[in-house]
Amino acid sequence: MSTRLRAFLLVAFSLSFCPFLMAEGDNKPLIVKPPKRTLIGNSTILASGGKWTLVPKGAIIQLPDSYKNKVVTKPKGTLVKWSQFLASNGSWIHKFPVQMQQAQGKTLISQEVIQRFAKMNKVVIATCADGPISVNPKALLPPAEPKTQKAP
Amino acid sequence: MKYFLTLLTASTLSVQADDYVNFLRQVQNDASQTTHEVSGLANKGSRAAMAGVTTSSVFELWAVNTTTAEEHLLDVKTVSSYHPEAELSITSADPYTLIPRTRADQPFIVTYTIKGLLDDPDAPDAAKSVVLDQVIQQEGSGASSNVQLTLDENETKAFIYPAMSGIDTSSYKGSQSFTLYAHPDQHFETATELATQDVIIFPVVSGSMTGVENGETYASAPTIGINITNLYPRSDAFVRVTSASSGETKIVENSVTENPHEDVWDFTKTLSGAAFIANEDGDYTIELCSNSPFGIEVLQSANFTIKTTLEINGSLNSSE
Numbered sequence: 001m002s003t004r005l006r007a008f009l010l011v012a013f014s015l016s017f018c019p020f021l022m023a024e025g026d027n028k029p030l031i032v033k034p035p036k037r038t039l040i041g042n043s044t045i046l047a048s049g050g051k052w053t054l055v056p057k058g059a060i061i062q063l064p065d066s067y068k069n070k071v072v073t074k075p076k077g078t079l080v081k082w083s084q085f086l087a088s089n090g091s092w093i094h095k096f097p098v099q100m101q102q103a104q105g106k107t108l109i110s111q112e113v114i115q116r117f118a119k120m121n122k123v124v125i126a127t128c129a130d131g132p133i134s135v136n137p138k139a140l141l142p143p144a145e146p147k148t149q150k151a152p
Numbered sequence: 153m154k155y156f157l158t159l160l161t162a163s164t165l166s167v168q169a170d171d172y173v174n175f176l177r178q179v180q181n182d183a184s185q186t187t188h189e190v191s192g193l194a195n196k197g198s199r200a201a202m203a204g205v206t207t208s209s210v211f212e213l214w215a216v217n218t219t220t221a222e223e224h225l226l227d228v229k230t231v232s233s234y235h236p237e238a239e240l241s242i243t244s245a246d247p248y249t250l251i252p253r254t255r256a257d258q259p260f261i262v263t264y265t266i267k268g269l270l271d272d273p274d275a276p277d278a279a280k281s282v283v284l285d286q287v288i289q290q291e292g293s294g295a296s297s298n299v300q301l302t303l304d305e306n307e308t309k310a311f312i313y314p315a316m317s318g319i320d321t322s323s324y325k326g327s328q329s330f331t332l333y334a335h336p337d338q339h340f341e342t343a344t345e346l347a348t349q350d351v352i353i354f355p356v357v358s359g360s361m362t363g364v365e366n367g368e369t370y371a372s373a374p375t376i377g378i379n380i381t382n383l384y385p386r387s388d389a390f391v392r393v394t395s396a397s398s399g400e401t402k403i404v405e406n407s408v409t410e411n412p413h414e415d416v417w418d419f420t421k422t423l424s425g426a427a428f429i430a431n432e433d434g435d436y437t438i439e440l441c442s443n444s445p446f447g448i449e450v451l452q453s454a455n456f457t458i459k460t461t462l463e464i465n466g467s468l469n470s471s472e
Contacts, residue, residue: 030283030300031333031343039175039214039223042187054175054216056187075221081173081192103186128188136184 046070046085046093046123050077053085055125058134061109062117062124067092070123082132094122098135103128105136108143172215172250174226181208181232208232210345215250224251228348230334236268236306238282238332238346246445248386250414253352255384256321258446260351262330263310266303277335280304282346285333290326303332321356322382325416328353354416355382357442359389359451364438369457376423378407378440380451382416387444389451391423396435433459 043054052075063071070092086093094117101107103126117124126135174193180186213227243261244254254260270279281304289296316324329350333343362377364370380389391407394400404423411417439453 029298030302031285031335032341033285033331033333034342034345037212037225037228037345039177039212039216039225040221042177053191054189056177056189058184058187059189079173079216079218079221082189083192100180100186103188104180104182105184129190131188131190133188134184134186136186138184 040075045072045075046089047072047076048085048089048092051080051085051088052077053080053082055082055132056134058136059125059127059132060123061096061126061135061140062114062120062122064121064123066121067123083130092122094120094124095127096124098126098128098133098139100128102139103133103135105138107139108141109135109139111142114140171219172217175212175214175216177212177214179210179212181210208235208344225348225350226251228331228345230344230346232344234276235278235334235344235346236266236282238267238334239265240330240332240347240349242330242349242351244351244445246384248414248445251350251352253354253385255354255356255444255446256319256324257315257356259312259314261310261312262349263308264303264330264332264347265308266332267306269304269306278344281335283333283335283343285329285331287329287331288326289329290324292325316353322358323355324353325355326353327351354384357382357384357387357389357416357444357449357451359440359442361391361438361440361452361454364454364456366454367456369459371458371460373458374456376438378419378421378423380409380420380440380442381418383409383411383419383442384416384444384446385411385414387411387442389419389440389442392439392441394437394439395432396437433457433461 040054042057044057044060046053046055048070052072060071070089080088086095096113096117098109099107102109126133173191176190176193178188180188209231211229211231212225215224215226216222241263242252243263244252245258246253252260264284266282268279269281272280281302284301284303286299286301287296288298313328315321327350329348331348332346334346336343357380359378359380362379363374364376376391378389378391383389388408388410390409391404392401393404394402407421407423409419409421435455435457437453437455440451442449442451
C-alpha cells in the first residue's frame with residue numbers, strides 16, 4: 001500500500017463520523033444557480049497556421065472582411081497562449097491597449113482612433129495589462145450630440 | 153470600492169506544461185460582464201489582479217488541453233466588498249492535482265472553509281449564509297442529481313464521501329461538482345459562485361487472462377493473453393508468477409504496461425511462454441494485477457503446473 005494511500009485512508013477514517021452531506025441535503029433548490037461556466041463558449045477563437053488561441057468575446061473591436069477566416073467556431077490544431085499567437089501573427093493583428101473605464105463602456109474610445117483602425121486592414125484586439133479584454137460596444141459609439149435648448 | 157488583490161493562481165497544479173495552457177479570466181460584475189484574460193500562466197505562482205476590482209469580480213482559472221481543446225475549470229474565486237470568503241477542495245488517494253479524481257469504489261473528501269459570514273439578523277441574505285451545491289453527473293447517460301445544503305457557520309469542515317452505492321462500479325463513469333454559492337442579494341437574480349471544485353470518477357479496472365486454465369498441467373510455459381478494461385490513468389498492469397516450491401515471485405518483465413493517458417484505458421497483450429517463465433517443472437500461480445493509487449489489486453489468478461517429462465502408460469511384450 002502506497003504512503004499516499006495510507007495517509008488518505010487515515011484521514012478518511014478520522015472523518016468517518018462527520019455527517020454525510022448527501023444524507024443531509026434534499027432535492028429542493030435553495031438558490032437559482034447561474035449558467036454553467038464555459039471558457040471556450042465565452043471566447044472568440046482565432047486560428048492561423050495550425051495554431052489557435054482564445055480571446056474574450058467582445059475583445060475584437062475591428063474585423064476586416066479579409067481576415068474573417070481567422071475567426072473560427074471550432075478549434076483545430078494546437079492551442080497556444082495569447083502572447084505566442086500574437087508574436088506569430090503580428091502582421092495581421094493590432095493590439096490596442098484600453099483602460100478599464102473604456103472596456104466597461106463608461107468612457108468612449110476616440111472616433112479618430114477607430115477611423116484609423118479602419119485604414120489599417122488589421123484585426124484590432126483590445127488589451128489591458130497586455131491581456132485581451134472585452135469592450136462594451138458603447139465605448140465604440142460616437143459621442144452623443146449635445147442637447148440644444150430653444151431660447152425662451 | 154476599488155482595490156487590488158494578489159490571486160494565488162495555481163498553487164496546487166501539477167500539469168505537464170506542453171499538454172495544457174492555463175487561463176485566468178477576470179469577469180467584472182458590471183452590466184457587460186467585462187472580461188479580462190491572461191493565458192500561459194505558470195503552473196504555480198501568484199500575480200496582482202490585472203485591472204483591480206470594481207464592486208466585485210469573479211476570477212476563473214482554467215486549463216485547456218492543447219490538442220483536444222478539452223477545458224477544465226480548476227478554480228473560481230469571487231472577490232467583492234460584501235460576499236463572504238469561501239474555499240473548497242477535494243482530495244482522494246490519487247495524488248494527481250490538476251483535477252481531483254478517484255474511482256467509483258473509492259471515497260473522497262470535500263473540505264471547505266467559510267469566512268466573513270455575519271451573525272446579524274438584519275444583514276442581507278448574501279452575508280448570512282452560503283449554499284453548498286453538489287451535482288452528480290453520470291457520463292453518457294445524461295443523468296444527474298443535485299443536492300443543496302445551507303451553511304451558516306464560519307468554519308473549516310470536511311466531509312468524507314464514501315464509494316457510491318447502487319451503481320455498477322465496473323462501468324460507472326462520471327463526475328461530481330461541488331460549489332459554494334452566496335445567496336443572491338437585491339441586485340441579482342441568481343446566486344454568486346464563491347468557490348467550486350470537480351472530482352472525476354472512473355470505473356473500476358477489470359482484467360482477464362486467456363491461455364492458462366486453473367489446475368491445468370502444461371508441457372511448457374503457455375502463451376498468455378491479457379485483456380485489461382478501464383486501467384486507471386497513469387497506472388500499471390502487470391503479470392506476476394509465483395513458484396510454489398521456492399516461494400519466489402517474479403514480475404514478468406515485458407508484461408508491465410502503463411496507461412499513458414489521463415483517462416481509463418483498455419488494452420490487450422500477448423506474452424509468449426518463454427518470455428514469462430523458465431521452463432522448469434513445478435507448480436505456479438500466475439496473477440494479472442493492477443498497480444494504481446489505490447494499491448496493487450489482483451484482477452485474475454490461476455494455479456497451473458509445468459511438467460516437461462512425458463510419461464507414457466503402456467507395456468512392451470515379446471512374442472518369442
